Amino acid sequence: MKGINIFLADGFEDVEALGTNDVLKRGGVRTSLIAISDDPFVVSSHGITVGIDSFLSDSDTDGEGTTLRDVMIFPGGMPGSKNLAACKPLIKAMKAHYEAGGTVAAICAAPGLVLGQLDCWEGKVFTCFDGFADIPSKKGGMFVSKPAITDGQIITGRSAGHALAFGLEILRRVKGEDAAEEVKKSLFLDC
Numbered sequence: 001m002k003g004i005n006i007f008l009a010d011g012f013e014d015v016e017a018l019g020t021n022d023v024l025k026r027g028g029v030r031t032s033l034i035a036i037s038d039d040p041f042v043v044s045s046h047g048i049t050v051g052i053d054s055f056l057s058d059s060d061t062d063g064e065g066t067t068l069r070d071v072m073i074f075p076g077g078m079p080g081s082k083n084l085a086a087c088k089p090l091i092k093a094m095k096a097h098y099e100a101g102g103t104v105a106a107i108c109a110a111p112g113l114v115l116g117q118l119d120c121w122e123g124k125v126f127t128c129f130d131g132f133a134d135i136p137s138k139k140g141g142m143f144v145s146k147p148a149i150t151d152g153q154i155i156t157g158r159s160a161g162h163a164l165a166f167g168l169e170i171l172r173r174v175k176g177e178d179a180a181e182e183v184k185k186s187l188f189l190d191c
């Protein structure tokens with residue numbers, strides 16, 4: 001799947017989706033908010049309604065032509081993470097994306113529930129919200145308690161409180177260290 005796409009399901013965590021989107025936009029990255037349903041509005045776990053840019057059903061999901069700088073992003077939140085994980089077309093697209101060489105990024109519960117459905121965890125270092133490390137760990141992943149981590153094609157974030165760090169990790173992947181440092185400074189995160 002080409003581009004930088006943030007997938008939203010009802011019950012997504014506001015900060016993890018929109019904070020990440022904000023960091024990427026500040027870095028000059030074009031992002032798309034994609035609903036897994038065919039409803040043009042998605043409601044967050046805190047009751048905020050967000051309009052989306054497109055639908056999963058309208059997306060090219062075969063993985064063809066995907067590169068490391070194409071990123072599928074999965075915010076956490078409940079029941080948002082469970083809703084993403086239960087969406088068979090999304091999981092199929094994620095697997096095709098990863099197999100084609102694309103990056104997958106998830107934060108909070110989503111590394112365990114969504115990315116946990118990949119079979120690529122042996123030796124990978126990751127982070128997530130407490131209580132959601134079981135699936136990647138059982139597949140050979142190594143949990144560490146850090147704000148955000150990149151290991152190969154996988155970027156993970158710990159929690160809503162680390163959404164900006166997660167966004168910066170994705171920005172580093174897409175635009176490089178200089179772009180990430182510039183956004184970090186503009187947000188006064190280096191103080």
